[in-house]
Amino acid sequence: MIVYTIKRIFVAFLILLVVSGLTFSLSHLSADPALTIAGEQASDEDIEAVRKLYGFDKPVVEQYFNWLSSALQGDLGKSYHYKAPVVEMISGRIGTTMTLGFLAILFALVVSIPLGTIAAMRPNSIIDRFALLLAVFGQALPTFWFALMMIILFGVWLRWLPISGNTSWAHFVMPTIALGYYATPALMRLTRAGMIEVLSSDYIRTAKAKGLLPVSVLFKHALRNAIIPVVALAAVWFGFMLGGSIVIETIFNLKGIGWLSYDALLRSDLPVVQAIVLIFASFYVILTLFADLLNAYLDPRISVR
Template structure:
């Protein structure tokens, strides 16, 4: 296991290097001049050129990339063009709201998705299954921005129960987490149902039932552990998607997180912030996938990595 973990960690640098090259190339293809945006609309050509030199944008692209990547390896991600603050400081201030929003959305959506999926599998092709899968299809089909605006209109504007913007208390997390986690709950329900249907057909499940064990014991004790391996894989992927894909929800609720920061950075062509955020999202995906692989051994001790 330690050897497997070491090999996976060594693979981080080549992956991040490839991602960094792709992101750097994409960012510099965006229309607009960041030096002009930073200097202001009334600045003259001389001022714009001075700003360009100050930002290092006058250097050849290969030299700009090497400088960014070498500094990033040392923990220096540069200075934001928009705020003139260190990029690491900008992201550190926005990381916690996005992380806790993702955890809240993941918590309720995984729990609900597992329950709906298990119930649908046990009562397959009956009314609990039809109701659960109808809810799942609705969750997948309904756009997150439309769901967010609908929840705000109902619970904030009409009923006045919940706040719409900010991240100051647990009440601020309710509507954004519901909006963000709806699609995940739907995917988890459908995936859990499919996994459980296959597990419930296995011989050891029939043997457990033949021994006279209750249905709840058979499903939870004998079915859940074996059905969790593909479900955990999906959970890891969905958690990564939530961390990196909360942009729409954060814009709708004006959430002070990394998604909102990325939107502002793209509008201002803030190259250092864009590059660092995308690299961070890629690193999160890699680490989450690694954590999921390591969880396999805890769920099923017979699994060995070679």
């Protein structure tokens, strides 16, 4: 298990390095940042001055290593537009995004695991069909449309929930549902498939032959094994919830980093975009690492392979 952990951390580190390089080169390829900063009416001299000031005239590789070394020291540069350190801009907003992402994945799991389990216990029953219907809906509805519908229903007509801002827990209800619902179908279908497979396995028959009660057979022996792929998928979806919050944060005017990245993209605020992409990528890598370790704990055979 320890060897496995070290191996996985090493691989995660390599992935992050590659990601940082890709992020850097992609955002530098997309536009001439000096032009954007200087503005459309700027003269060639001005642009050249800006280029010197920000170090764009240096070779790209050198720029990358400069950026990387300061990134490793916790300095992600300054926003071109707000002239504030990127780290501060992000750290002030990341809490909102994390809260939203966490609540959304929690909502998805709380809905999908019990629903998937019940559906698996009675395949093709009414409950199973209902769950399938819910899943198809979730997969088919665009998040933004679903979010807008909720705003109209709960915010405008019923006036139960606030539709904009992030000052109270109530502000998070609709964004959480809108974001989490999107992840629910995949997780539910996977739970269902896993449970159906596990419930017909030999060790479940053994558990029954031992005289264990159905609750124990279902939740101890079956769910633990069925949930392994769900854990991996949930981690990936959590990363997606954080990234996917760009749309939701914009719609509900939650000022997290999703909203910030939208704002930064509109302004070609390169350091901010780079930093956010790097942070989202890091989340993904760390979450996948976490899922792998959790899986190894849940199924001890994994760390042997």
